[in-house]
Amino acid sequence: MTFELSIDLEEWFHAELVRKYNPIRQKQAVQATAPILDLLERKRAKATFFVLGEVAEAQPDLIREIHSHGHEIASHGFSHKRLHELNPSSFARELELTEQALFKAVGIRPKGFRAATFSLDQSTAWALQVLTERGYDYDSSLFPGSTPLYGVKNAHKSLHFANQSNLTTPKERGNLVEAPMSVASFFGMQLPVGGFELRFLPYWLSKKALENSERQTGFAIVYLHPWETYAKTPRQLKMNPIDATVTYYGIETGLEKLNKLLDDFEFTSTLTETTRRFKKNQING
Numbered sequence: 001m002t003f004e005l006s007i008d009l010e011e012w013f014h015a016e017l018v019r020k021y022n023p024i025r026q027k028q029a030v031q032a033t034a035p036i037l038d039l040l041e042r043k044r045a046k047a048t049f050f051v052l053g054e055v056a057e058a059q060p061d062l063i064r065e066i067h068s069h070g071h072e073i074a075s076h077g078f079s080h081k082r083l084h085e086l087n088p089s090s091f092a093r094e095l096e097l098t099e100q101a102l103f104k105a106v107g108i109r110p111k112g113f114r115a116a117t118f119s120l121d122q123s124t125a126w127a128l129q130v131l132t133e134r135g136y137d138y139d140s141s142l143f144p145g146s147t148p149l150y151g152v153k154n155a156h157k158s159l160h161f162a163n164q165s166n167l168t169t170p171k172e173r174g175n176l177v178e179a180p181m182s183v184a185s186f187f188g189m190q191l192p193v194g195g196f197e198l199r200f201l202p203y204w205l206s207k208k209a210l211e212n213s214e215r216q217t218g219f220a221i222v223y224l225h226p227w228e229t230y231a232k233t234p235r236q237l238k239m240n241p242i243d244a245t246v247t248y249y250g251i252e253t254g255l256e257k258l259n260k261l262l263d264d265f266e267f268t269s270t271l272t273e274t275t276r277r278f279k280k281n282q283i284n285g
């Protein structure tokens, strides 16, 4: 049984739906992350933090703090541009800048990557080649389902070797492991676990989705952002009502839901540990 907790460490103003309104860049990642670190410590849980390079560069102490608690530090790119806004060389540059910022902060090189806004799809799958060339062990950018913002319909839902030419069919062997987001089939619906859905759905439904996902694929992953568990996240005014709901709904209860998840599930391994175990089993088995 493998349950993974992944946290995309960025500022509230990096979120896709907020970014388009040119918000005031009022930093609060440190304040928003501190309660999460306390909670993880209390519950003896481990998480993988996908850190945005801009945040690591501006607040290296925060990254040191996270690292000192034994959590994995992975890359979330540098500026939170979606892969659709990049090409192989500007993407490689984003990776490099983030690697430098993380190395400066904690002296490690990230082994995993998650694209801004799960922007991996067939048109941006070239990114997998860039990650392989730069020696990454795994990618966690694939969202196997379709939503208005992102997703690849019929993409493979278990851990698998990434296949650049066809995201819906895993490779038999490879270097880069794909750790897709959990999307569980439930009452005929496709439910992801994390982010807006975790805030929006009643807790029991998210719990069921996580259990179902693990049962269906042998692996389940939750994702969230510190800003969406922090009641004092600045409000971007003048948003349209749908964007405002998706961004802010249930922020006050985000931390409480994380607390419940930590009570009900054991999050004890990082994504590097889990994807390496997968690779070893594939090679030996």
Ligand SMILES: [Zn+2]
Residues within 6 Å of the ligand: 008, 010, 076, 080, 115, 116, 117
């Ligand atoms: Zn993000």
